[in-house]
Each structure stands twice: as structure tokens, then as C-alpha cells.
Amino acid sequence: MTKPIVTPWEVKGEIDYSKIIKEFGTQPIDDQLLKRIKKHTKELHPYLKRKIFFSHRDMDKVLDAYEKKKKFYLYTGRAPSGPVHIGHLIPWLMTKWLQDKFKVNLLFQIPDEEKFLFKENLTLEESQKWAYENILDIIAIGFDPKKTKIFLDTEYSGTMYKYACKVGKKITFSTAKATFGFTNSTNLGALFYTCMQSVPAFLPSIYEKKPTMCLIPHAIDQDPHFRVTRDVAKALNYPKPAALHCRFLPGLQGLDNQGKMSSSVQSSAIYTTDTPEEVKKKVMKYAFSGGRATIEEHRNFGGNPEVDISYQWLTFFEEDDKKLEKIYKDYKSGKLLSGELKQILVDKLNKFLAVHQKEREKAKNKVKMFMVRD
Amino acid sequence: MTKPIVTPWEVKGEIDYSKIIKEFGTQPIDDQLLKRIKKHTKELHPYLKRKIFFSHRDMDKVLDAYEKKKKFYLYTGRAPSGPVHIGHLIPWLMTKWLQDKFKVNLLFQIPDEEKFLFKENLTLEESQKWAYENILDIIAIGFDPKKTKIFLDTEYSGTMYKYACKVGKKITFSTAKATFGFTNSTNLGALFYTCMQSVPAFLPSIYEKKPTMCLIPHAIDQDPHFRVTRDVAKALNYPKPAALHCRFLPGLQGLDNQGKMSSSVQSSAIYTTDTPEEVKKKVMKYAFSGGRATIEEHRNFGGNPEVDISYQWLTFFEEDDKKLEKIYKDYKSGKLLSGELKQILVDKLNKFLAVHQKEREKAKNKVKMFMVRD
Numbered sequence: 001m002t003k004p005i006v007t008p009w010e011v012k013g014e015i016d017y018s019k020i021i022k023e024f025g026t027q028p029i030d031d032q033l034l035k036r037i038k039k040h041t042k043e044l045h046p047y048l049k050r051k052i053f054f055s056h057r058d059m060d061k062v063l064d065a066y067e068k069k070k071k072f073y074l075y076t077g078r079a080p081s082g083p084v085h086i087g088h089l090i091p092w093l094m095t096k097w098l099q100d101k102f103k104v105n106l107l108f109q110i111p112d113e114e115k116f117l118f119k120e121n122l123t124l125e126e127s128q129k130w131a132y133e134n135i136l137d138i139i140a141i142g143f144d145p146k147k148t149k150i151f152l153d154t155e156y157s158g159t160m161y162k163y164a165c166k167v168g169k170k171i172t173f174s175t176a177k178a179t180f181g182f183t184n185s186t187n188l189g190a191l192f193y194t195c196m197q198s199v200p201a202f203l204p205s206i207y208e209k210k211p212t213m214c215l216i217p218h219a220i221d222q223d224p225h226f227r228v229t230r231d232v233a234k235a236l237n238y239p240k241p242a243a244l245h246c247r248f249l250p251g252l253q254g255l256d257n258q259g260k261m262s263s264s265v266q267s268s269a270i271y272t273t274d275t276p277e278e279v280k281k282k283v284m285k286y287a288f289s290g291g292r293a294t295i296e297e298h299r300n301f302g303g304n305p306e307v308d309i310s311y312q313w314l315t316f317f318e319e320d321d322k323k324l325e326k327i328y329k330d331y332k333s334g335k336l337l338s339g340e341l342k343q344i345l346v347d348k349l350n351k352f353l354a355v356h357q358k359e360r361e362k363a364k365n366k367v368k369m370f371m372v373r374d
Numbered sequence: 375m376t377k378p379i380v381t382p383w384e385v386k387g388e389i390d391y392s393k394i395i396k397e398f399g400t401q402p403i404d405d406q407l408l409k410r411i412k413k414h415t416k417e418l419h420p421y422l423k424r425k426i427f428f429s430h431r432d433m434d435k436v437l438d439a440y441e442k443k444k445k446f447y448l449y450t451g452r453a454p455s456g457p458v459h460i461g462h463l464i465p466w467l468m469t470k471w472l473q474d475k476f477k478v479n480l481l482f483q484i485p486d487e488e489k490f491l492f493k494e495n496l497t498l499e500e501s502q503k504w505a506y507e508n509i510l511d512i513i514a515i516g517f518d519p520k521k522t523k524i525f526l527d528t529e530y531s532g533t534m535y536k537y538a539c540k541v542g543k544k545i546t547f548s549t550a551k552a553t554f555g556f557t558n559s560t561n562l563g564a565l566f567y568t569c570m571q572s573v574p575a576f577l578p579s580i581y582e583k584k585p586t587m588c589l590i591p592h593a594i595d596q597d598p599h600f601r602v603t604r605d606v607a608k609a610l611n612y613p614k615p616a617a618l619h620c621r622f623l624p625g626l627q628g629l630d631n632q633g634k635m636s637s638s639v640q641s642s643a644i645y646t647t648d649t650p651e652e653v654k655k656k657v658m659k660y661a662f663s664g665g666r667a668t669i670e671e672h673r674n675f676g677g678n679p680e681v682d683i684s685y686q687w688l689t690f691f692e693e694d695d696k697k698l699e700k701i702y703k704d705y706k707s708g709k710l711l712s713g714e715l716k717q718i719l720v721d722k723l724n725k726f727l728a729v730h731q732k733e734r735e736k737a738k739n740k741v742k743m744f745m746v747r748d
Contacts, residue, residue, distance in 0.1 A: 003702075010663075053626040113535075117541065117542065124536060124540060157531050157534075158530075158748040160532065161527075161528060161532075162498060162528040163564045164563070166498060166563075167563075168563025168564070168565075168566065169561050169564075171564050172558065172561055172562075173560055173561075173562070173565065176562060177558070182547070183547075183549070184546065184547050184548040185546050186546065186547055187542055187545060187546055187547075187570055188541075188546075188566050189538070189542025189543050189566070190542070191542075191547065191562050192542065192562050192565065192569075194562070195562055195566075325729030374532040
């Protein structure tokens with residue numbers, strides 16, 4: 001097994017999430033914090049109960065502010081370079097839940113320049129085309145149009161660039177090199193990009209002329225950006241943004257092959273626009289199984305849900321704890337066969353995607369309600 | 375004498391302009407080129423005749439295009455961090471002359487973020503305040519409001535940022551390091567800045583959807599930026615911008631103390647808003663003299679116009695060749711005393727500034743005519 005890599009540009013290998021907490025210097029989401037969240041939300045989202053969101057920075061301070069009737073807002077994003085797969089939805093679903101429970105505003109950044117700057121062969125125009133495709137998936141999640149602003153960096157740079165310069169003045173090449181692993185061959189646009197990702201973490205503090213807490217739900221690989229943002233926030237006298245970090249939805253082919261689902265590996269991903277037949281075919285063909293070599297062995301010794309991708313995915317998509325527990329037990333005991341488990345997942349995903357695809361279709365008429373530009 | 379330094383951030387020492395041509399790889403403006411320009415302009419600006427504009431890149435290609443009835447346009451700029459001094463006006467006066475003679479458009483960039491990013495203690499707000507002060511001096515030059523667009527980078531970044539990203543993707547940190555002498559301590563905003571300076575060299579080619587030649591009159595210290603711009607232009611399939619390079623107006627205290635007038639050294643600069651009394655006082659007190667120690671010696675052996683700042687400045691401000699020649703001869707022969715020469719300069723400058731200040735006052739009502747923003 002190769003050493004796992006977790007950076008904004010690459011996630012590879014079998015990831016030890018408790019190690020990441022130590023290495024990145026974040027805080028685990030513990031039962032005490034969950035209890036405190038539940039006090040306000042009445043119930044807990046399965047992603048919190050199941051520690052799919054496993055780590056945070058300053059979530060306690062967000063609650064401090066909230067309990068003192070001070071406003072906070074949400075910020076998350078999507079760098080477009082291809083279709084949205086179901087792994088991308090995890091932080092968005094959490095963000096939607098937080099918006100509903102706390103009735104807060106959301107800034108949704110689409111950094112359409114990011115992947116263009118980091119991928120040799122991607123044009124800005126391709127990235128922008130994907131941006132508008134991806135926005136349909138974002139809107140389909142059900143964010144409150146009155147409380148949500150979605151923007152493309154290249155359409156909002158009249159607003160952001162000057163603040164990005166203020167951020168940029170506070171970050172040296174050395175820091176960027178140490179944080180992101182940049183080299184002398186990194187291009188100037190890629191170097192500057194992190195400044196643009198920082199800006200939405202301050203914008204409401206700037207516009208409302210008072211410190212406004214920002215909470216960023218995101219996958220853990222983006223933490224280096226916000227680590228820098230937090231240092232800069234201090235230097236610029238804005239509140240440090242807080243964050244909630246989620247694990248990656250593993251790729252279809254298993255936990256040890258690759259750390260997260262990848263848009264560019266067809267056989268690893270279920271896209272939000274896949275048909276029920278495609279979903280079934282991919283799961284049946286590619287989903288790494290924790291089952292035994294023969295049915296007989298499986299019945300006798302049971303399967304291993306810890307490595308079984310179908311089971312692992314159900315922890316992200318089956319909201320009912322009891323159902324999930326039964327599946328776990330039945331699979332482990334050998335009562336549930338791998339093919340049967342796969343079929344449960346297929347049904348679950350297709351049910352989820354049927355709703356998503358309907359909303360995605362409706363979203364085509366809602367784009368203007370959500371978008372802001374200079 | 376220390377080795378002279380000529381970079382966009384620093385100009386120091388006694389500058390050998392023919393050496394610069396070799397080092398930077400530009401072309402001297404020779405009599406053949408002047409003859410070709412004169413064919414179209416009928417007369418030559420004193421800055422051309424006197425080789426104050428001494429070097430160029432691809433001016434012959436601009437004339438090729440012009441002679442084939444193809445459009446070209448002018449681009450120049452001003453990075454604000456303080457008041458405008460008379461040295462800043464040299465490229466602008468040339469630009470105005472070129473606009474009049476060739477009847478061409480002009481993009482005038484005010485990179486209000488540049489000095490903010492490169493100067494530790496300058497705020498963006500201070501730089502922006504100076505931008506609007508400096509714009510009055512630019513308008514006072516007399517550019518054609520129908521053919522001139524002035525913009526601040528922070529007010530035009532909605533237009534420029536995406537193209538700056540396209541430029542940025544083509545420049546590695548290594549290249550920027552080698553070109554500008556950046557180090558690991560350089561900040562990310564400063565690193566990206568050159569991309570924003572490149573964009574106006576392509577904008578009309580983008581908007582008019584056909585290759586449009588750009589001619590940039592500027593002081594030679596900015597050449598590193600445009601050297602990079604020219605490489606990038608090729609990579610992005612835009613015409614390489616051409617350039618006309620001028621010498622620096624030396625500071626009052628002489629040629630060997632500092633290469634160019636500095637806004638931050640009070641005793642080296644005449645500001646465009648100086649009163650006639652201030653001009654007189656500064657010239658009389660600080661202008662480095664090529665005269666002899668005593669009047670008697672001066673009468674006998676004559677002065678040295680080559681090092682005399684008053685004479686040198688008159689080569690920039692006395693348009694009449696015959697008058698200038700007489701001053702040269704009279705000073706060299708000892709007929710003209712240093713005090714008298716200084717008085718000639720004082721009168722010339724105050725006459726020039728009286729007109730400039732009147733136009734500068736009128737400019738306050740013209741700002742909207744010239745400015746563009748996103």
C-alpha cells in the first residue's frame with residue numbers, strides 16, 4: 001500500500017481519518033459537540049451521527065455566536081471540470097440541512113478558473129460549460145433561493161479580485177509552497193487561485209461592515225486552502241472561518257485503490273445523470289465486494305461490510321439507522337448475499353437519483369433566481 | 375559607482391541606454407525608422423528626434439499594419455502610489471502625440487493594486503485615492519475622450535481577471551523569478567500582478583475577434599513585463615504587442631545619484647501641482663549643476679551641459695531645437711551662467727505647468743467621459 005495523499009489536487013490511498021485530524025490539526029466531531037448541535041436542530045443528520053462529517057474547526061465558536069443571536073453564514077463550492085457524481089453531493093446535502101436548520105445564508109462559489117489553471121488540457125470555456133451543467137445539480141439539492149447566492153469566479157471577479165489581492169499580499173510563495181506543495185513550475189494563475197477561494201469567507205463581513213462568522217462544510221482535502229484563509233483572516237481582522245470536514249465517498253472499486261470517487265475514472269463513479277440501467281450495471285460490475293468467493297462460503301462465514309463498497313455507500317445514502325444495522329448484520333452473518341446487497345444499493349441510489357433528476361430538470365428554470373454576478 | 379539597476383521595481387545608478395538595448399534585446403530607434411514614422415506624421419516629436427524614445431520592439435510591424443490600413447491601438451499605464459511628477463508625463467506626452475497623428479484608440483490602465491502589492495505600508499484605499507488624483511493629470515494631457523478609455527484594475531477586474539488567468543497559466547514561477555527577480559518571500563498577489571498588466575495588450579483582439587496590433591509607449595523599466603506579455607501573446611495566438619521605450623527624466627539631484635525621478639524623494643521631483651514658487655525653489659536649490667566653482671572659472675572654461683540637470687530637463691521640455699542648441703552652446707562656452715540656465719528651466723517648467731494645471735482643473739469635470747468599469 002502506498003502512503004495516502006490528501007491535498008486539494010490529489011486524494012489517493014487508504015485514508016486514516018484520525019491521522020488526518022492530527023496531521024491537519026483539526027478537531028474531531030465528538031459526542032459533546034453533536035449534543036450541542038442537536039440542542040438547536042432537534043435531530044441530527046445521519047452524516048453527523050455516523051461521523052461522515054468527522055472533523056471541524058471552530059464549530060463550537062459558530063454555536064457560541066448563534067447562541068448569542070449573532071448571524072453566521074455558510075460557504076461551500078464546486079470546481080467544475082466534468083459532470084457531478086454522487087460523491088460531490090455529500091457536503092452539499094449537509095450544507096442544505098444546515099441551511100434549513102439554522103435558517104442561514106449560503107454563498108456557493110463555482111471557481112471556474114481553478115481546474116483550468118491546474119489541468120494542462122482543460123480550456124476555460126470547457127470549465128465554464130461544466131459550471132452551468134453543475135449548477136443544475138447544486139440547485140437540485142433544494143437550497144433556499146432567498147438565502148443562497150451562486151456565482152462563477154470569472155463572473156464575480158469584479159467583486160472579488162480586490163479582496164483577493166488583499167489576501168494575496170499576506171501569503172508568500174514560501175507559504176503556498178509549503179501548504180500546497182507548489183514548485184517552481186507552478187503557474188502564476190494557480191499560485192494566485194487560493195486567494196480567490198479565500199474571499200467568500202470574508203465577503204459578508206466586508207459588506208455588512210461587521211464581523212460575520214462563516215461556516216464552510218467541505219471535504220477534508222480542501223483544508224489546506226482554509227488553513228491559509230484562517231491565518232489571513234486574522235491578519236485582515238476578519239473572523240476566522242469555521243469548517244466541518246467530511247470523509248470521501250469511496251470510488252466503486254474500493255477503499256484501498258483510491259481515496260475518493262473520481263470524475264475522470266468512469267468505472268469509479270455514479271454520475272447524477274446516470275440512468276437506472278447504468279447505475280445497476282456499474283454497481284453490479286464494479287462495486288468492490290466484501291463477500292466470499294462462493295455462496296456456500298458466504299453463507300458459512302459471512303461477508304465483510306467494512307470493505308464492501310455497496311454497504312459503505314449505504315452508510316451515505318440509507319438514512320434509516322435500523323435498516324442499515326439490519327443490512328450490516330445480515331451481510332456479516334452471511335444471510336445477505338453480495339448480489340442482494342448490491343441490489344439494495346441500486347434501488348436506493350435509483351430512488352435518490354429519480355428525485356434528484358426531476359429536481360435537476362426543474363432547476364433549468366431556476367438558474368437566474370440563484371446566480372449573482374458583478 | 376554602483377552597477378545600475380533597471381527593473382519595474384527599482385531604477386538606480388547611471389544608466390547606459392545602449393547597453394540596455396543589448397541586455398533587454400530591444401531595437402534602437404534609428405534614423406530609418408524615424409524617416410518611416412515621419413512619412414505618416416509629417417513632423418517628428420522632439421522625443422523621437424532627440425532619442426528620448428531610444429528603443430523599440432516591433433514598431434516596424436506597427437507601421438506595416440498601418441500601411442496596410444489595418445488598425446492598431448495604444449496602451450499605456452500609471453501605477454498610483456503618490457502624486458504625479460513631471461517625469462511620469464514623458465510617455466504620456468508621446469502617447470498623446472501618437473494618438474493625434476495616427477488617430478488611434480488608447481487603453482490607459484491604472485493598476486491600483488500594483489503598488490499596494492509591492493509596498494509593505496501602502497493600503498489599497500490609499501492607492502485608489504491616488505488613482506483618482508492621478509487620473510486628473512492623465513486627462514490634462516489632452517487625450518481624445520472619444521478614443522480613450524481609462525480604467526482602474528480593481529474596477530475592471532470583472533472584465534480582466536479571466537484573461538489574466540489565461541495569461542497566468544502560461545507563466546511559471548521560474549519564469550517570473552528569472553524575469554522580475556522574485557523570491558520565495560514574494561507574495562501571491564505580486565506574483566499574479568504581471569498577468570493583469572498583460573491583459574490590455576490583448577483585449578481589443580479579444581473583443582473585436584480579430585488580431586489587432588498594440589503599441590505600448592513606456593519607460594524602459596517596464597520592459598520585463600512586456601517581454602513576458604510578448605511570449606504569452608504568441609502562446610495565446612494574439613499579436614505580440616509592440617513598444618516604444620523612453621529614457622527616464624533624471625532626478626533633480628543628478629544623473630549619477632539616481633536613474634529616474636522619484637516620487638518618494640521630495641528633493642528629486644517636481645510635481646504637476648507644484649506652485650511656480652516651489653518649482654523655482656526646488657530647481658535653484660537642488661538641480662545638479664554642470665557649472666564651474668566660480669563665475670570667473672565658468673566664464674573662462676564653460677559649463678558641462680551633459681551633466682547639468684537644468685539643461686538635461688530642457689531637452690525634455692524645450693521643443694524648439696534652435697533655442698536648445700543656443701542654450702547648449704552658450705552654457706558650454708561659459709556665456710550662460712548656471713543661475714541663468716536654471717532660470718530658463720524654471721520659466722519653461724512654469725509655463726508648461728500653468729497650462730497643465732489649468733487642464734487638470736478642467737479634468738475634474740471630464741472624469742466620467744474617460745473612465746470605463748465593469
